Amino acid sequence: MAETGAESTLARPWRRITTWEAPPGFNMGLDEALLECEESPPTLRLYTWNPQTLSLGYFQRFADVPAAEHAESVVRRITGGGAIHHANELTFSLTTSANDPLYRGPIADSYRRVHSAVARALGELGVEADLRGKAAVESDREGTGMCFHASTALDLVWDRRKGVGSAQRRRRGRVLHHGSIKLGTTPLEGDIATVGERTGRSQVRELADALERALAQTQGMRFAAGVPTPAERALAHERGTRFIDPAFLRRR
Amino acid sequence: MRPDDRKYLETHEWAKVSGDTALIGLTDFAIHELCSGNEGDLVYCDLPETGRTLEVGETFGEIESVKAVADLNSPVEGEVIEVNEAIEDHLEILSSDPWEQGWMIKVKLTQKSVDHLIDAEAYESMLAEQS
Numbered sequence: 001m002a003e004t005g006a007e008s009t010l011a012r013p014w015r016r017i018t019t020w021e022a023p024p025g026f027n028m029g030l031d032e033a034l035l036e037c038e039e040s041p042p043t044l045r046l047y048t049w050n051p052q053t054l055s056l057g058y059f060q061r062f063a064d065v066p067a068a069e070h071a072e073s074v075v076r077r078i079t080g081g082g083a084i085h086h087a088n089e090l091t092f093s094l095t096t097s098a099n100d101p102l103y104r105g106p107i108a109d110s111y112r113r114v115h116s117a118v119a120r121a122l123g124e125l126g127v128e129a130d131l132r133g134k135a136a137v138e139s140d141r142e143g144t145g146m147c148f149h150a151s152t153a154l155d156l157v158w159d160r161r162k163g164v165g166s167a168q169r170r171r172r173g174r175v176l177h178h179g180s181i182k183l184g185t186t187p188l189e190g191d192i193a194t195v196g197e198r199t200g201r202s203q204v205r206e207l208a209d210a211l212e213r214a215l216a217q218t219q220g221m222r223f224a225a226g227v228p229t230p231a232e233r234a235l236a237h238e239r240g241t242r243f244i245d246p247a248f249l250r251r252r
Numbered sequence: 253m254r255p256d257d258r259k260y261l262e263t264h265e266w267a268k269v270s271g272d273t274a275l276i277g278l279t280d281f282a283i284h285e286l287c288s289g290n291e292g293d294l295v296y297c298d299l300p301e302t303g304r305t306l307e308v309g310e311t312f313g314e315i316e317s318v319k320a321v322a323d324l325n326s327p328v329e330g331e332v333i334e335v336n337e338a339i340e341d342h343l344e345i346l347s348s349d350p351w352e353q354g355w356m357i358k359v360k361l362t363q364k365s366v367d368h369l370i371d372a373e374a375y376e377s378m379l380a381e382q383s
Contacts, residue, residue, distance in 0.1 A: 058321050059296045080321040107319045108288050168320035
């Protein structure tokens, strides 16, 4: 896969926030806070969930996702697209100005840049992932409302199945990109591409480290570990309660 | 050149003022960004109820494509008096005619000046700088 941006761009500073086993309301609240706070620095989040949680796309009807009735926990994302069961996966978000080289220009180009880095990280673990393009995939299926069962040309696939879920939210000149990379599957998602099945490796931290290196190498980013500011935390708490509110979950 | 009979917000909404009302829509640039020329990529547009009051910059709706969800921000201050109901079932209007049939809401202005908005020439310049 072609890499873009690395050679021509001076490394620019990004903050990395890592939160393992975080609750669903906090995860979605913090991502919205990073999108909302204009003073927030460019931020890569690497995270996992506790409990395992099914997230609905922003506009999805609860009733259109049968798996939601069987999930231990359900949350609504601020990004669109289909539902994802966040179990045995690395979730990440990349939030910054729409004028950042990662996001400048057509939205499709921004997907190619992010997926270039994800593909490189997967390659480091032994998975050869490619953009789907016009290829047929075996993981597509009707009626589930699940993100991994609906692929587009820009999705990353391997073993003829979709293995990475992606969605963006754009607000007032800022962009939040959500990504979900599967280490293993669950009964709620079924037969999809996973790192574990291909490689026998399923260490989320190994994948997280590889993704950080790949973003640095392909997108000219330089990461420093950080934590949310008090303002971001406060906003994350405020917004997070909405995403798990039963009325908001079943609003459509 | 985009239409010069209206003004623009930097976040790609347009306002066409007529008397004490204004039609509000989204520019061809923003629509193209969302769907890359494939109108089938637009999947949902959430617009407000009539009677809602808006401030400049306030989010009045949201639009979703297969690639992204984007906020719709009001370029003017006033009350929503009409909503283009045709859009919900015919999102392709936004691609085929963003300037006329693709209007989203009609607002009765409480602040008639739109000097805070940029004209077509400045909007074009902004797009050129971003590309």
